[in-house]
Amino acid sequence: MSMAALRRLTGRLGFRITFLLALALLPLALLSAVQTISLASEAQSRAEAAILGDTVRLAAPVLxxxxxxxxxxxxxxxxxxxxxxxxxxxxxxxxxxxxxxxxxxxxxxxxxxxxxxxxxxxxxxxxxxxxxxxxxxxxxxxxxxxxxxxxxxxxxxxxxxxxxxxxxxxxxxxxxxxxxxxxxEVSQAGIKTATGIPNSLRLFTFDSGGNMLTSTNGIKADQGYLPVDRSLKALAGHRSTAFTGRDALGRKRIFAVVPIVVNKLYALSSWPGDYGRGTGMLSQLPPIVLPALMAIVSLFAAWMAAERLVLRHIRRLRHAIRAFASGSRVVPVKGRGHAPLEIAEVEDSFERMTETILRDEADLEDAVHQKEVLLREVHHRIKNNLQLIASIMNLQMRREKSPEVKAIMKNLQDRVMSLATIHRGLYLTSGVSDVRADELLAGIVNQVLSISTTEERSFKVHTDIADILLTPDQAVPLSLLLTEALTNAMKYAGGSHDGAQPELEVTLAREAGTGAVLRLSNSLPGTGASPTAPLADEPSGFGSHLIRAFAQQLEGTVRTGIEDGRYLLELHFSVTPLSRGEASRSSAGAGVEPDPRPPGGLIPGVAPAKKV
Missing domain, CATH: 3.30.450.20 (PAS domain)
Incomplete structure (x- = not known):
């Protein structure tokens, strides 16, 4: 048996109850064993004394x-x-x-x-x-x-x-x-008449030198009834004696020696080993067997009592608790009417606890559902408001005559639509406390493509976005960074070459530990030609400024350059554990308003607006 199985066995309540009861019964068992052995010894002594008297009576004819x-x-x-x-x-x-x-x-x-x-x-x-x-x-x-x-x-x-x-x-x-x-010689008939026992008794006479004189059935026939470990000469003495031993054939016998004439003639009787112990089956057992059987029966009765009164009710309650812990919400506790009062009270407490937990879970589910609906409604309204702002800006652009002003407003309109796209992705993705990056970023890529693609200008996009779970505090700046970078990539991807479409590639992959990397590249396929312009604006441009600001909010690093003939933007950042995001929302729910903006404002160098 392995140590784990042994610990499991010894850790059971039934084993411990039985063990403690065994310790409690041990003094009684020992006392019973000692008394039984003492009574057996006393009975043996009485039997030997009676045998001595019978031997004297049997040797009387010789005397x-x-x-x-x-x-x-x-x-x-x-x-x-x-x-x-x-x-x-x-x-x-x-x-x-x-x-x-x-x-x-x-x-x-x-x-x-x-x-x-x-x-x-x-x-x-x-x-x-x-x-x-x-x-x-x-x-x-x-x-x-x-x-x-x-x-x-x-x-x-x-x-x-x-x-x-x-x-x-x-x-x-x-x-x-x-x-x-x-x-x-004393015949078997005479022995049975004198003692009333079967013909297994033998009577011998011998002298002080150990020379056998007589035997019941003849000296040669009765040799097997003599003691195997004591000689006749050693048995010759001044006093009568009786002892239990084995005969020459290995049988248990009781022997008695009586001097007929001291130092001259002696009588030796060989009796069956069960003489004086009765004829029942129990009388043939060793003295220690009955106390041992009593102890075993007592322990079995104690174990059955513990099983009947305690263990089976505890197992039923344990099954109900495990089922409830594993997710089952229908956990009936059967057989309560037969349980002892204390266990029945525990079962009642368990049922009341489960009812309370079920009510609390239902209330929490309602609250979470309401919060999720409310949050999605907020994102939806924000998206609608941003689209409304973009429409107003479009109306204003139509009235402007200056191309520079129209270009500036067009850039602002694109960024407003990007924000609207992000909020649309947030209320369409599953989850409230976490956001799946593959759902959110894929939707943003498709939305930006639908806005920027025309009949004269289309793109071929390859996406490979891992199913990373993000907190909303990271999902928003990452979405804004991707939108800004994707907009710049499409803006500077160049025109078609011999009918080929410009290629864009967007990937999000896990790194060692909690790290993640976002890669975005643009190029012309098939010709080996380089794009007409960098992936993003010049380092001093407004787009690059925004990208660095979003990277700072993510506590990541941005790298741009040319790799394998492609212009590449690479963002390395650490994914915030969901527990920290939940903690921040808990603190907000407790009355502490978190600031979603990065230190120093969304854009480096621009101070955040004061709260009123």
């Missing part, structure tokens, strides 16, 4: 067998102490006991020399080199040992040993009772 065997071995030791030298009598006693107690796989008396000649089944065996016998004969107390492979039975047995002591305190040997492995 009972052991206690019975210890009692029986002590009784037999007392009886054998009286007849230990009588092998026949000893064997008879042991044989009767074995017949009454078929649990034991071997019942025998082993004297101190290790050669067993007295046994329940009449077998003999030499234990002199057996390490287990050496330990037992040297221990004055009753004991037992786990033997993975019995010397007589050749199978795993639990040997219960009791010393044979005479009345004089002398020990003559030991009584050994061997309980086979299968007699100590």
């Amino acid at each position: 009972q067998h052991l206690l019975r065997a210890q009692g029986a071995a002590a009784t037999l030791a007392s009886a054998i102490a009286k007849v230990d030298n009588d092998t026949a009598r000893c064997s008879e006693i042991l044989s009767r006991f074995a017949q009454a107690n078929p649990l034991y796989s071997m019942v025998g008396y082993i004297p101190s020399d290790g050669l067993m000649t007295c046994s329940a089944d009449g077998r003999t065996h030499d234990f002199a080199n057996d390490p287990g016998f050496q330990d037992a004969i040297s221990d004055p107390n009753p004991t037992f040992e786990v033997t993975p492979k019995g010397a007589v039975s050749d199978s795993a047995v639990l040997a219960v040993i009791s010393p044979v002591t005479h009345r004089d305190g002398q020990r003559s040997g030991i009584i050994s009772l061997a309980i086979p492995q299968h007699a100590l």
Whole structure:
């Protein structure tokens, strides 16, 4: 995601509301998570404690067998102490006991020399080199040992040993009772009866050296249910313990270790990992999942509430505002009845604002239209008045007898008609605050040509005028300058040569920045002949004086000369920004009357008339 898209996402109101609500809910979510984890831990501890109790209950048969065997071995030791030298009598006693107690796989008396000649089944065996016998004969107390492979039975047995002591305190040997492995195993049926759980529970017995004695379904079959990270020897200790871990097959299991005889015999139970957590689907989830789901649901509910109560109304209002800003003036705000009171008040304010703006726009359009009509009417009347003055001058010229006076009046009449032409162009062009140069100047060129062209004297004119927007303060002097220069160009263009028409060229083009250049040239086409006179009067002439005055008003520079066989007039000036023209008209509307004339009057050297 790009940074712009990320900023747009994080800048949305819905995101910010959701984020703030998330911050507000964060302490509750953390507290809920801590409490859930604490409850889960407490439930786990209770389950482990319950498992310890169940393990003790499951190991009770083994303990009972052991206690019975210890009692029986002590009784037999007392009886054998009286007849230990009588092998026949000893064997008879042991044989009767074995017949009454078929649990034991071997019942025998082993004297101190290790050669067993007295046994329940009449077998003999030499234990002199057996390490287990050496330990037992040297221990004055009753004991037992786990033997993975019995010397007589050749199978795993639990040997219960009791010393044979005479009345004089002398020990003559030991009584050994061997309980086979299968007699100590607890079946699946017994486990289910005791715990009520499925047959996935396993119970093991082992000694302090880590030697496994019994298993529920056999040692080989149940190897996969032992803890993978702890050995049986490491689990042997003085206290009962329970822990959760993985078995050899990677399954989560709960293990409990209970000492049956401390430092001798232990019981290990392997329970399913979900024991005590219920059977529902939710009980199988990690403790942190439920608080996380609650937080997500809360945030979603908050986002939906913000969407329903705020965001959709704001989007509707934003759409209406954008439509109004883009120019649409029919902007209905739908669905207001369902919006909250505060947003409904904002929508009402927006509608009142749009109504006020529409009324103001209508008033402004009326005012602008009236101003435009009035301004065009002013230009039209000025044009009519100037034409009337030109007609009066024409009547006066007819009465004059002096050719000099007629020539002077003719020049004045031409300039008056030029002014009339300019005002005609101003009220015919589009716009009030700005004037299109291509519309105004093209019309002036055509008007001057129509006045000055006769059947004996016609011109071929090429125009290329850019669509530059001018303020009226620049349009008027530029038009006057073009009229004066065009009149002079037509006046001095010379007569026809072999039927060819004199050529005039008028161009207005943009320059770098806000600059513009007006070019006007005259020549005779086709012959290469030069015009009979310059483009304008002599520098001291009245026409040149006017051109320089108009250029000064435009703050431009005028250059005249010959270029490529053509006489050229070139005006460089800067186009005034329309904002300055609007500012000047605003100041005039505020009561400040702008002076349309250049500094020092329209013509340099002639002071402006005083205002009365």
